[in-house]
Amino acid sequence: MSPSDAAPPPLLVAQRDAVRTLTLNRPQALNSFNGELHAALMQALDDAAADRSVRCVVITGAGRGFCAGQDLSDPAMAAPAGGPAEGTSIGRLIEERYAPLVMKLRQFPTPLVAAVNGVAAGAGANFALNCDLVVAARSASFLQAFSKIGLIPDCGGTWLLPRLAGRGRALGLAMLGDRLPAEQAAAMGLVWQVCDDEQLQATAAALADRLAALPTAALVQTRLALDKGGQVDMAEALAHEARVQDELGRSADSREAVQAFLERRPARFAPR
Secondary structure (H helix, E strand, O other), rough: OOOHHHHOOOEEEEOOOOEEEEEEOOOOOOEEOOOOHHHHHHHHHHHHHHHOOOOOOEEEEOEEEEEOOOOOOOOHHOOOOOOOOOOOOOHHHHHHHHHHHHHHOOOOOOOOEEEEOOEEEEEHHHHHHHEEEEEEOOEEEEOOHHHHHOOOOOHHHHHHHHHHHHHHHHHHHHOOOOOHHHHHHHHOOOOOOEEEHHHHHHHHHHHHHHHHHHOHHHHHHHHHHHHHOOOOOOOHHHHHHHHHHHHHHHOHHHHHHHHHHHOOOOOOOOOO
């Protein structure tokens, strides 16, 4: 087999300065998840997390869609030979693939930007929403397609949707499974920014550059504190703020930021 005949990799990885871009690369299947893509994505995220030169990660999709969710033709979705008549265990698929992916995103050591081109459906929509900031092309859309195949939102959707959009809207999105245009998603609070299609990658890159220029540890602790704040009472939130502020206030990043302010110059943060 010649190199030109080899199957394209399921994930493309590129780096520019301190920003690493991961591109889901199954455009023939709208970048839907199968075992190969899951494995490649988890490895790429681990590699980015371990590389201290990386200060922000952008995730996008090749072709005309961001991610159509789980590939229903994936062998993992097939009923095992001689297995139960009701078919495969989707719960096991979530436990083995989606739960580890979501937890990796929620605990990732740099900011994450999703650049959503085209459709983000099912687990693909919630995969995008698990990133810190979502930039969407004007033609992009989000689809909680689960009810149409007799399922509930997964990939963290049951946790995310009511927190981002409120209970009423979350129920409408999940029960009806209607396509949600990007601008409407932004109005609901699911999306940070909507831009013209041809400006998507440039807009995401500019946002990633801004994040990469900021103190990474403080950004990550901001994510963790906001997630925690939604689950505890005010007293515990205040106590957590004090603990984290004490830790960050002693960091090299904080000392540099204060010194730069006093010297009226831009801060220069060291690699994380």
